[in-house]
C-alpha cells in the first residue's frame with residue numbers, strides 16, 4: 001500500500017509505459033499523486049494502462065510514440081523539467097560472450113546519463129540510471145517459463161536467489177524522481193539482488 005503523495009501536482013512521462021517496468025512505474029507514480037503521460041509504441045497498451053490508472057482514481061494521458069523516432073520524441077517532450085531516469089541493465093555494466101548490441105546500447109546509456117547529468121545540472125534537471133537484474137515482465141516471461149531448471153538457474157545468478165518484481169523497479173524509479181533524491185544526479189544504480197556484487201561468470 002502506497003501512502004506517500006510525493007508527486008502531487010506533478011506530471012510524469014513514461015516511455016514504454018504500456019507494459020513491464022513502465023506500467024509498474026506509471027501505476028506507482030499515479031498512486032503517489034502524479035498525472036501520468038503513458039507513451040508506448042503499441043498505442044493500445046498505453047490506452048489500457050491509462051484506463052487502469054483512471055480506474056484507480058488517477059489522471060492519465062495515453063500517447064502512441066516510438067522512442068527510436070526523434071521527431072515523435074521531440075513532439076512528445078517539448079520541455080523537460082525536474083528529473084529523468086534511464087533504464088539500462090546489469091548487461092550495461094559488464095561484458096559477455098553474447099548480447100553485444102544489447103550490452104553496447106545499455107552501456108552507452110550509462111555514459112549518456114553521466115553526460116546529461118553534467119550538462120543539465122545548471123538547469124536543475126537531475127538525470128540518473130537504473131540497472132536492473134532479471135525481473136519478471138512480459139519481456140522475460142516466455143524465456144523464464146520455458147523450463148523449471150532455467151528458472152532456478154536464473155534465480156541463482158542473483159545472490160538473493162530470486163528474480164526481481166516490477167514493483168521493486170518502480171519503487172526505485174519513484175525514489176530517484178522524488179525530492180528525496182534531490183542531490184542525486186549522474187548515479188548508476190543496480191537493482192539486482194546482488195548480481196553485480198557477486199561478479200558472476202558468463203550467464
Ligand SMILES: NC(=O)c1ccc[n+]([C@@H]2O[C@H](COP(=O)([O-])OP(=O)(O)OC[C@H]3O[C@@H](n4cnc5c(N)ncnc54)[C@H](O)[C@@H]3O)[C@@H](O)[C@H]2O)c1
Pocket residue numbers: 015016017018019020021022039040041042045065066067068087088089090131132133134135136137138139140
Ligand atoms: N525485464 C528485465 O529483466 C530487464 C532487466 C534489465 C533491463 N531491462 C530493460 O528495461 C526496459 C523495460 O523492460 P521490460 O521488461 O519492462 O519490457 P516489456 O517488453 O515488458 O515492456 C516494454 C514496453 O515498451 C514498449 N516499447 C518497446 N519499444 C518501444 C519504442 N521504440 N517506443 C516506445 N515504446 C516501446 C513495448 O510496447 C512495451 O509495452 C527495457 O529497456 C529492458 O531492456 C529489463
